[in-house]
Amino acid sequence: MKKTTKFITICVFILVALMFFSSPSFAVTEHEVKAKVAESSKEAVSGNVFVWFLCAIAFLKVSQKIDNFMSSLGINVGNTGGNMLAEALIAARGVSMGKQVMSGGGIDGGGFRSGGGFGSGGGFLAGGLAGAVSRRFNNSAVSSATNQGGNAITRNAFQNSMSKGGDFANNIIGNVAKGDIRQMGSITGETADKALTSYMGETGRPDVPTYSNVEIGGGRIMGTETTADNPGGMQFGMYNAEQYMPPEKGSFETVSTADGAKWYKQCATNSIENAPTVSGSDSTATNKLPPVLRRKDKI
Secondary structure, eight states, X not given: OHHHHHHHHHHHHHHHHHHHHHGGXXXXXXXXXXXXXXXXXXXXXXXXXXXXXXXXXXXXXXXXHHHHHHHHTTOOOOOOOSOHHHHHHHHHHHHHXXXXXXXXXXXXXXXXXXXXXXXXXXXXXXXXXXXXXXXXXXHHHHHHHTTSOXXXXXXXXXXXXXXXXXXXXXXXXXXXXXXXXXXXXXXXHHHHHHHXXXXXXXXXXXXXXXXXXXXXXXXXXXXXXEOSSOTTOEEEEEEETTTBOOOSSSOOEEEEOTTSOEEEEXXXXXXEEEEEETTEEEEEEEEEOOOOOOBGGGO
């Protein structure tokens, strides 16, 4: 038994020595990296980075197994890692965020365009580690947009993307706008005013309307629109065409938002109200929105 233990120990030390002394031969210089980037596309380089990331995780996992084995033989070794899944999630989040920020336009990536909540999609690890991290990041961004939580990273990512009319912000806004207000909440205040400009695809365009008193959520977008032709402002209501029936009477228009969704838009109309006075009756003109449209799931 002692001979077997001694033989295994020697083999392990030889393996570790080979891995340690052979590492310089596999090293990549900065010049080689720059040359690789110059002759390859960004997508190819990003793919290579992801492959090396997986190799690093595998190497750490093997190293941890070797450490555990050597510890069982009574040999003191350093701790090469704890919870590998947690460490992989943190590393994947950093790699994903860094890659998307460097590509420009904020943190805009795949997997953010689902029509429902970001938590859906077949389980926690659906789409791999990157899918889990993306869903977690988007859920945090929704909380930031609706003032229900989030963190500084997701809040800044959402604000920066929204200021540019980016896809990341528009998909967050769209999911809140079409989502269940009881679960996702709503976007209100100054954030909602700016969010609607981005969601309508009007960021950076000349002579765009100014929005105020906006509330986004539950399949509806309500607020006040101010234009050069109507400097006093006009109340409006927008209803998602997939969730609400079209208006049965009155004027309306169907508008499209940045995510391709269709909305029925109605504006307030002038109505005459008779108010009784001492001398008789007095008529006043007021702007009043048409009745709320009927939801398709309640018919």
